[in-house]
Amino acid sequence: MNIVVCAKQIPDPAEPGALDPQTKTLKRDGKLILDESDMYGVEMALQLAEAAGGGEVTLVSMAPDNKVDGLRSGLAMGAAKAVLVSDPALAGTDALGTAKVLAAAIGKVDGAQLVLTATESSDGYTGTVPEQIAAILGMPSITFAKSIEVRDGTVYVKRQTDAGYDEVECPLPCVVSVTAGVVEPRYPSFKGIMAAKSKPLDQLTLADTGVDAGSVGWGGGGQEIVGIEDAPAREAGEIFEDDGSGVDKIVAYLENLKIV
Amino acid sequence: MTFELNDDAEALRRVVRDFADSEVAPHAAAWDRDHTFPVDTVRAMGDLGLFGIPFPQEYGGGGGNLTLLCVAIEELARVDQSVAITLEAGVGLGANPIYRFGTDDQRERWLPDLVGGRTLAGFGLTEPDAGSDAGATRTKAHQTADGSWVINGEKAFITNSGTEMTSLVTVTAVTGSEPSGRPAISTIVVPSGTPGFEVGPSYRKMGWHASDTHPLVFTDCAVPAENLLGAEGRGFANFLSILDEGRVAIAAMAVGVIQGCLEECQRYANERIAFGRAIGANQAVAFAIADLAVAAHAARLVTYQAAALADAGKPYKAEAAIAKLYTTEAAVSATRTATQVFGGSGYMDETPVARHYRDAKVLEIGEGTSEVQRLVISRSLGLPVS
Ligand SMILES: Cc1cc2nc3c(=O)[nH]c(=O)nc-3n(C[C@H](O)[C@H](O)[C@H](O)COP(=O)(O)OP(=O)(O)OC[C@H]3O[C@@H](n4cnc5c(N)ncnc54)[C@H](O)[C@@H]3O)c2cc1C
Ligand SMILES: Cc1cc2nc3c(=O)[nH]c(=O)nc-3n(C[C@H](O)[C@H](O)[C@H](O)COP(=O)(O)OP(=O)(O)OC[C@H]3O[C@@H](n4cnc5c(N)ncnc54)[C@H](O)[C@@H]3O)c2cc1C
Numbered sequence: 001m002n003i004v005v006c007a008k009q010i011p012d013p014a015e016p017g018a019l020d021p022q023t024k025t026l027k028r029d030g031k032l033i034l035d036e037s038d039m040y041g042v043e044m045a046l047q048l049a050e051a052a053g054g055g056e057v058t059l060v061s062m063a064p065d066n067k068v069d070g071l072r073s074g075l076a077m078g079a080a081k082a083v084l085v086s087d088p089a090l091a092g093t094d095a096l097g098t099a100k101v102l103a104a105a106i107g108k109v110d111g112a113q114l115v116l117t118a119t120e121s122s123d124g125y126t127g128t129v130p131e132q133i134a135a136i137l138g139m140p141s142i143t144f145a146k147s148i149e150v151r152d153g154t155v156y157v158k159r160q161t162d163a164g165y166d167e168v169e170c171p172l173p174c175v176v177s178v179t180a181g182v183v184e185p186r187y188p189s190f191k192g193i194m195a196a197k198s199k200p201l202d203q204l205t206l207a208d209t210g211v212d213a214g215s216v217g218w219g220g221g222g223q224e225i226v227g228i229e230d231a232p233a234r235e236a237g238e239i240f241e242d243d244g245s246g247v248d249k250i251v252a253y254l255e256n257l258k259i260v
Numbered sequence: 261m262t263f264e265l266n267d268d269a270e271a272l273r274r275v276v277r278d279f280a281d282s283e284v285a286p287h288a289a290a291w292d293r294d295h296t297f298p299v300d301t302v303r304a305m306g307d308l309g310l311f312g313i314p315f316p317q318e319y320g321g322g323g324g325n326l327t328l329l330c331v332a333i334e335e336l337a338r339v340d341q342s343v344a345i346t347l348e349a350g351v352g353l354g355a356n357p358i359y360r361f362g363t364d365d366q367r368e369r370w371l372p373d374l375v376g377g378r379t380l381a382g383f384g385l386t387e388p389d390a391g392s393d394a395g396a397t398r399t400k401a402h403q404t405a406d407g408s409w410v411i412n413g414e415k416a417f418i419t420n421s422g423t424e425m426t427s428l429v430t431v432t433a434v435t436g437s438e439p440s441g442r443p444a445i446s447t448i449v450v451p452s453g454t455p456g457f458e459v460g461p462s463y464r465k466m467g468w469h470a471s472d473t474h475p476l477v478f479t480d481c482a483v484p485a486e487n488l489l490g491a492e493g494r495g496f497a498n499f500l501s502i503l504d505e506g507r508v509a510i511a512a513m514a515v516g517v518i519q520g521c522l523e524e525c526q527r528y529a530n531e532r533i534a535f536g537r538a539i540g541a542n543q544a545v546a547f548a549i550a551d552l553a554v555a556a557h558a559a560r561l562v563t564y565q566a567a568a569l570a571d572a573g574k575p576y577k578a579e580a581a582i583a584k585l586y587t588t589e590a591a592v593s594a595t596r597t598a599t600q601v602f603g604g605s606g607y608m609d610e611t612p613v614a615r616h617y618r619d620a621k622v623l624e625i626g627e628g629t630s631e632v633q634r635l636v637i638s639r640s641l642g643l644p645v646s
Contacts, residue, residue, distance in 0.1 A: 033274070072271060187279050190309030190322040190332075193271045 001055040001150065001172075003045040004106050005079065006117040006133070008035040009063040009070030013122060023092065024225040026123060032063055034070035037118035039077070039185035040178050045116050046078045047183060048150055056080040058112065060105045062090065062098055068201060075196035076188030082199070083109065087206040089213055094221030095124070099132030101216060104209035106137065114155065115175040119144055134175035141175045142168050146182055263561065268324070269331050276335040279308065280343075288340040289610040291470035295462065297423050298470060302346055305336075306377015311350055315359055319371040326505055327567040330512035334563075337516025338523075339612070341619040342470030344513050345626075349419040349471075350374070352506040352627075354381030357430050357447065361490035361498050370449070373427065382421035384431040384476055385499060388414055392632050394432070395496060397445055399478065401433035407485030409435075409448050411456070415476040419626075422459040422474040426452050429476065432495045444493035448483060456481030467619035504577050506627045507584040508570060511563040514587035514623050517616055518559055521598035522552040524613050528602055539601070548597050555594050559587040578640035585633035588623035595620040 009032035011017055018027045034042075042057070049055040059074045059082040071082040083105050090101065106115055115137075120127035134141030144160040150172070159166040160179050188196075206213060214220060240249045254260045265273070283301060291298050305311065313329045315321025322328075329351060337344035355374040358366060358381070373379040390396035399413025411433055415421075421429050428451045435446040450457050460475035490498045529540030529549055539545045566583040569576035598613040599606035606613050624630045638645045 069267070069271075072267075073274070076271065076275075187308055188271075188275050189307065190272060190313055190324065190328075191317075192309075193268060193275065194322055194324065196271075197268070 001049060001052040001113055002058070002109070002111045003049055003055065003114045003116060004058050004060050004109050004112045005038065005041045005045045005074070006102055006115070006129070007038045007042065007059040007061045007071060007074050007082070008118075008121045008123075009033065009061055009067055010035045010121065010123040017123075019228060024228045025092070028064050032067040032070050034073040035118065035122050037120065037122050037180065038074070040180055040182050041116040041118055042074045042077050042079060043183045043185040044148055044178055045114075046186075048114070048148065052150060058083065058109045060085075060102055060109070062086070062093075062101050062105070064091065066203060071201060072193075072196045073188060075199045075201075076192040077186055078188075078192060080199065081201065083202045083204060085204045085206070085209055089206045089217050092218035092221070093216045094223060095126045095128045096132055097211075097216035097220045099129045099136060100211050101206070101209055102129065103133045103136035104211050105204060106133065108204075108209075113172040114150065115139070115173070116148075117175065117177045119177045119179050130175055130177040137173075137175070139174050140170045141177075142170055143177045145176050145178045148176060148178070148182065263565070265327070265331065265564065269328055272328055273331050273335055275308070276310070276332045277338075279304075280335050280339045284336065284343050285339040285612075288342075288470070288612070289615065291340075291342065292615050293469075293609065295469045297346075297472045298343065299424055301343065302380070302423075302425065303377060305343070305347060309377075310347055311355065311377035312375040314351065315355065315371070315375045319359070319367060320375045325567075325571040326508060327564060327571050330509060330515075330563060330567050333509055333512040334516040334519070337513040338520040340470070341513060341517060341616070341623075342468050344516060345468060345471045346380075346420060348506070348509045348513060349382070350377070350380050352502070352509050353383035354420060354430075356502055356505065357383060357489060357498070358449070360502055361447065361494075365486065366449070366489065370428065378425070379427035380420045380423055380425045381427060382418045382429040384415035384418045384421065384429050386416050386418070388416045388475075391416075392629055394499070395443070395445070397432050397434055397443070397496075399431060399433040401435050401446065401448055403435075403485070404482070408482045409433075409485065409488060411448060411450065411478040411481045411483070413478050415478075417463070417473055418476055420472055421476055422462070423472045426472075428452060429457075430489055431476070431478070432499065435492055435495075438493065445496040446492050447489040447495035447498060449487040449489050450478070450481060450483055451487075454481055454483060466621065467615070468622060503628065504580040505570060507580040507633070508563060508566045508576075510623060510627050511559070511566065511580075511583040511587040514584075514591035514620075515556065515559045515563050517591040517620055517623070518552060518556040518587075518594040521594045521613055521616055522549065522556050525549045525552060525598050525601045532603075545601060548601060552594050552597060555590040559590050562586055578637055581628075581633040581636040581640075584628065585630055585637070588620075589630060591623055592620045 012033050020027050045057040057079040059079050062085045066086045085101050117130040131141050142157045145157045146160045147158040149156045153172050157168045159168050309322050310332050312321035313324040317323045333344050333348050358370050401409045401411045430449050432445050434443040436444040438444050456479045458477040463473050532539045562583040566576050566579040595617040599617045602613050
């Protein structure tokens with residue numbers, strides 16, 4: 001079974017991030033690493049491919065400046081190959097534009113039956129790209145997977161909910177977004193790291209994907225970031241000294257907020 | 261000239277740092293307190309391929325080099341020296357002599373498991389009466405009619421010699437005398453469990469509590485002829501020829517120690533409040549930490565430059581000694597500084613800097629004392645020291 005994993009490469013969260021005052025977006029000019037959220041997808045894909053008795057795991061990513069370090073991490077974990085879409089024309093692309101590009105790249109992977117993504121990325125975290133990819137590819141989408149099995153062309157998912165989990169099944173091909181609980185990602189081994197260098201890594205431009213240049217980039221989103229401000233500091237709470245009437249005061253306060 | 265590590269090294273560093281932070285650091289204080297050798301963690305390091313980094317793929321190794329091994333050792337030592345020395349000794353003293361001096365048969369027999377981190381080996385050179393002066397070895401071995409080697413003697417302070425993963429110890433022993441009359445020393449592989457090979461109880465050490473160290477006693481301990489490693493009488497010369505790699509690897513440990521102290525201090529000096537402000541607001545504290553950054557940087561440069569020479573196949577004996585001497589002395593100073601920055605809590609056993617302080621001292625002793633490094637450096641300068 002061939003599986004595609006969306007692998008977002010993001011600025012290292014361990015290093016202090018910075019906003020570009022010009023574009024009002026996160027600076028992405030430094031080193032990019034594999035989003036930890038996507039390590040779960042990579043691990044799940046490797047385990048599913050193994051359980052299916054074979055098949056290739058392909059990573060698909062869109063990132064600026066032909067950055068591949070994050071993809072190399074996923075290849076070191078065991079993925080067979082990777083596809084990167086990088087193009088100056090993609091700067092400023094929003095979530096829907098990203099989904100169009102990723103969907104086009106996924107379409108170029110031979111025989112992909114299952115597409116895995118994270119529920120949301122660690123930097124942008126709109127949590128909208130997976131469903132958009134599914135819609136564009138015309139595939140069913142299952143979200144919040146906490147476990148995945150595949151048998152006879154059907155995927156069986158336990159879908160995390162507030163109350164517990166739903167059991168969902170769906171025919172392949174489909175798009176499944178996974179939560180951090182789905183599997184424990186392996187550490188890439190030293191041999192994996194060394195082998196990753198020689199694994200195929202296709203680099204595509206926007207033109208290669210066939211996506212309309214008008215629907216991506218700064219103009220494509222039809223949106224503009226007009227300003228960025230620090231969130232207002234939280235104000236100090238109100239302190240009630242308990243002189244015997246503390247409970248009444250708290251209840252009155254909550255009633256005032258219409259909470260009780 | 262830019263001096264930076266390549267992408268392989270940085271990718272490896274990222275993985276080992278992640279492993280060290282997630283799988284080692286949270287347990288290091290408990291292992292230290294309970295004197296636990298963390299078998300499962302060492303096996304996990306084996307699965308990561310760390311014990312195979314510098315060895316060729318035909319023996320299950322990773323086809324890397326000394327620089328890459330140093331990166332892994334540095335990142336482990338940053339959080340726990342015991343685990344780092346287990347790797348350093350496992351590779352440098354355990355597997356390396358067999359790789360360097362073994363016959364094809366010996367390599368095929370022992371290397372795959374050692375390189376895969378499924379088993380560990382020790383190297384027994386030091387004796388109660390022969391340390392820096394390793395030529396004074398008293399352990400003896402003689403060959404019987406069927407060719408077996410029968411060993412008698414004692415070894416002291418042998419790392420990785422008594423863990424449940426230990427499969428063998430390579431020992432030096434006098435096997436005759438050279439034409440000059442000096443003792444001829446050979447190296448012989450003794451599998452764990454061989455009758456007459458007794459592993460004494462663990463030492464009560466000042467630090468490195470989670471590393472395995474034992475005295476060994478050999479009493480008419482017989483091993484087959486094919487366990488002789490390298491040519492008869494070449495044991496001492498062989499040993500000398502692999503010392504330099506170990507010295508660079510110990511320097512990498514020291515780099516990790518300094519880096520660990522630096523990071524701990526950066527954090528603490530921002531958090532700890534005294535006289536109404538973070539202690540780092542005092543120049544006395546900030547400058548001490550600035551000095552740690554200088555030490556980490558300088559130590560890293562001498563170490564990786566020596567490793568780069570080794571990997572390029574160039575002579576590096578003096579550079580290895582310089583790296584070991586400079587970095588280990590800097591590491592001991594760094595741990596003292598870090599303990600001072602932490603004040604009273606720096607003296608409490610469970611604080612990482614306290615553990616680093618106790619652990620670091622031996623870096624100036626093992627694999628050649630600081631004095632021995634100065635001897636090597638002096639000789640390289642053409643000075644007539646003996
Ligand atoms: C104003 C602005 C400018 C931007 N400029 C650029 C730019 O110049 N170049 C650029 O490459 N990106 C750029 N981005 C980021 C890009 O738009 C995001 O990848 C996209 O918006 C997805 O948003 P998200 O991270 O919230 O996705 P989410 O919906 O939270 O992501 C869910 C999952 O979808 C998958 N996924 C999402 N994005 C990617 C991706 N890029 N590659 C692989 N898998 C992915 C991952 O599995 C992820 O966990 C920019 C974003 C904004 C808001
Ligand atoms: C935790 C630990 C683990 C170890 N693991 C191993 C192991 O796995 N295998 C192994 O074989 N050994 C091991 N050792 C032993 C270690 O290598 C020796 O302790 C070290 O080489 C010093 O030898 P020594 O203890 O006999 O000291 P000595 O040689 O007696 O030295 C005592 C002091 O005299 C100084 N000195 C000696 N000769 C001279 C000289 N000519 N000029 C100037 N100064 C001199 C030394 O520098 C030192 O300060 C280990 C030791 C420790 C503490």
